[in-house]
Amino acid sequence: MEKALARPRQLTLRIGPAGGDGRYCVVEMIGEDLRKAGMASADAAALGSTGRILDATDILRMTQPFPPRRDAGLARLHAFLPRAGQRYAAERNHDRGPADRGNVSGLGPYVRHRLVTEAEVIRHVLDVHSFGAAEKFIQEQFWRTYWKGWLELRPQVWRDWLAGVAEARRRLDRDPGLHDCYTDAVAGRTGIDGFDAWAAELRETGYLHNHARMWFASIWIFTLRLPWELGAEFFLRHLLDGDPASNTLSWRWVGGLQTVGKTYLARRDNIRTYTEGRFDPVGLATSAAPLTGTPIPPPGTLPALPVADPTVRTGLLLHEDDLAPESLAGVPPLAAVAVLDTAPVHSPHGVSERVQTWVSGALADAAQRAGKAFGLTPDRLTGTDWCARMIDWARAAGLAQVVAPYAPVGPTADRLAALETALGDAGIQLVRLPRPYDRASWPHATRGYFAFKEKIPRLLTKAWREPGLCDSIGHAEETDGAAD
Numbered sequence: 001m002e003k004a005l006a007r008p009r010q011l012t013l014r015i016g017p018a019g020g021d022g023r024y025c026v027v028e029m030i031g032e033d034l035r036k037a038g039m040a041s042a043d044a045a046a047l048g049s050t051g052r053i054l055d056a057t058d059i060l061r062m063t064q065p066f067p068p069r070r071d072a073g074l075a076r077l078h079a080f081l082p083r084a085g086q087r088y089a090a091e092r093n094h095d096r097g098p099a100d101r102g103n104v105s106g107l108g109p110y111v112r113h114r115l116v117t118e119a120e121v122i123r124h125v126l127d128v129h130s131f132g133a134a135e136k137f138i139q140e141q142f143w144r145t146y147w148k149g150w151l152e153l154r155p156q157v158w159r160d161w162l163a164g165v166a167e168a169r170r171r172l173d174r175d176p177g178l179h180d181c182y183t184d185a186v187a188g189r190t191g192i193d194g195f196d197a198w199a200a201e202l203r204e205t206g207y208l209h210n211h212a213r214m215w216f217a218s219i220w221i222f223t224l225r226l227p228w229e230l231g232a233e234f235f236l237r238h239l240l241d242g243d244p245a246s247n248t249l250s251w252r253w254v255g256g257l258q259t260v261g262k263t264y265l266a267r268r269d270n271i272r273t274y275t276e277g278r279f280d281p282v283g284l285a286t287s288a289a290p291l292t293g294t295p296i297p298p299p300g301t302l303p304a305l306p307v308a309d310p311t312v313r314t315g316l317l318l319h320e321d322d323l324a325p326e327s328l329a330g331v332p333p334l335a336a337v338a339v340l341d342t343a344p345v346h347s348p349h350g351v352s353e354r355v356q357t358w359v360s361g362a363l364a365d366a367a368q369r370a371g372k373a374f375g376l377t378p379d380r381l382t383g384t385d386w387c388a389r390m391i392d393w394a395r396a397a398g399l400a401q402v403v404a405p406y407a408p409v410g411p412t413a414d415r416l417a418a419l420e421t422a423l424g425d426a427g428i429q430l431v432r433l434p435r436p437y438d439r440a441s442w443p444h445a446t447r448g449y450f451a452f453k454e455k456i457p458r459l460l461t462k463a464w465r466e467p468g469l470c471d472s473i474g475h476a477e478e479t480d481g482a483a484d
């Protein structure tokens with residue numbers, strides 16, 4: 001049966017099986033909107049015009065599959081669902097190139113910015129597959145949760161990375177050889193087969209397959225011997241899913257700083273096999289001695305958070321770390337909504353124009369949905385003096401309290417901390433609204449992923465039983481035993 005997912009003003013997406021032959025499809029007009037969202041014109045032409053039925057292959061084959069809208073994220077999720085079971089487990093490690101991404105979900109940017117939440121993805125997957133069949137996909141999804149939780153319990157590691165970037169940049173200034181090696185690497189001019197293509201793909205699309213990210217990071221660290229902090233910064237600048245926790249900690253993992261003493265070495269035969277012969281690099285490092293760094297701090301605890309006061313005049317502030325306002329728990333009655341649409345600050349040296357445009361589009365989409373959900377016209381806060389503008393906005397709306405989705409460790413959290421002080425000085429309280437999914441999962445990220453992974457079935461069972469934990473929209477019905 002066809003299922004209407006969303007009907008915003010300019011875009012209607014209908015998701016459903018097409019013709020009973022097992023294909024999932026998006027039906028109706030999407031070409032116009034995808035063009036507006038910056039999709040490559042070749043892709044838009046291939047999709048055809050209004051009314052064309054798109055099957056899952058159409059969606060998953062797009063070279064720029066990421067219109068920054070929640071409904072486009074849901075369309076992609078639905079297109080991918082039939083592939084999220086054993087097929088994903090068998091095929092996910094193959095990087096077949098930008099023209100064929102059907103073996104991975106491409107959901108990273110949506111989930112990173114929470115246009116679609118982690119819990120929602122898992123829930124939809126379990127609607128279609130048993131836990132056993134989709135275990136690999138669910139485990140991969142939980143890597144994101146684990147990394148966020150791990151960094152949340154050890155925020156110093158993020159600050160160490162920021163200091164490491166500053167120090168590595170100073171080294172570039174002092175050492176012309178290192179500087180040239182770095183500029184060749186980011187420009188894709190090293191002559192290393194694969195590596196140069198991934199540098200170009202990252203810059204041109206904002207996406208890299210997970211395996212390519214691992215190979216790239218390993219070659220960067222062990223073959224080119226460049227500072228890992230700058231590689232992580234290059235990724236954060238260009239990835240549409242650039243994420244403080246997943247990115248920093250994955251780079252640390254490749255370099256042997258995360259699982260102490262364990263490194264990831266990119267090997268020629270592995271690259272040849274998993275790129276299906278597209279790349280065959282020679283001259284790669286043959287050993288990978290772990291990098292050294294400051295010892296990992298012991299895990300802290302999650303801070304207790306005050307709840308919002310439902311009796312005072314309240315505004316909602318949306319930011320790029322959580323753009324599903326409809327499913328936020330604990331939102332009091334609202335008098336105003338604003339989105340923080342300033343240059344994204346994922347990376348200490350700014351982000352690419354592509355990332356900036358994407359995040360701006362995602363914020364606009366969230367603002368539109370929030371406006372609809374809360375019956376208010378959202379304001380857009382832009383510019384470098386956003387903090388002062390925020391105070392003006394709160395005062396003009398007569399607010400005593402501003403609520404915002406909780407932002408995990410990273411630049412947005414730092415901005416919220418600055419805002420909390422500035423609002424406090426103006427007599428207005430800032431309250432962060434956590435997601436129950438995060439609060440239930442993050443405390444388990446005290447050790448390695450293996451120990452965390454063991455908790456997944458329990459977490460899922462909990463998610464099914466505790467109202468609000470799954471924060472899925474349109475899933476009021478609870479189903480016991482779905483996570484068997």
Ligand SMILES: Cc1cc2nc3c(=O)[nH]c(=O)nc-3n(C[C@H](O)[C@H](O)[C@H](O)COP(=O)(O)OP(=O)(O)OC[C@H]3O[C@@H](n4cnc5c(N)ncnc54)[C@H](O)[C@@H]3O)c2cc1C
Pocket residue numbers: 092104105106107108109111112140141142143144145147208209210211213214217235236239241242243244246247248250251254
């Ligand atoms: C060096 C390096 C840097 C990375 N930087 C980032 C980053 O900045 N932001 C980011 O979101 N991911 C990062 N990853 C993790 C992973 O590569 C991407 O999440 C994944 O490739 C996104 O593509 P996809 O949605 O098609 O993945 P799929 O294979 O379809 O995976 C499904 C979902 O599972 C999650 N996931 C899968 N693998 C991982 C992983 N290893 N770590 C965390 N989550 C995972 C993502 O939410 C993803 O959308 C990095 C990995 C490495 C090795």
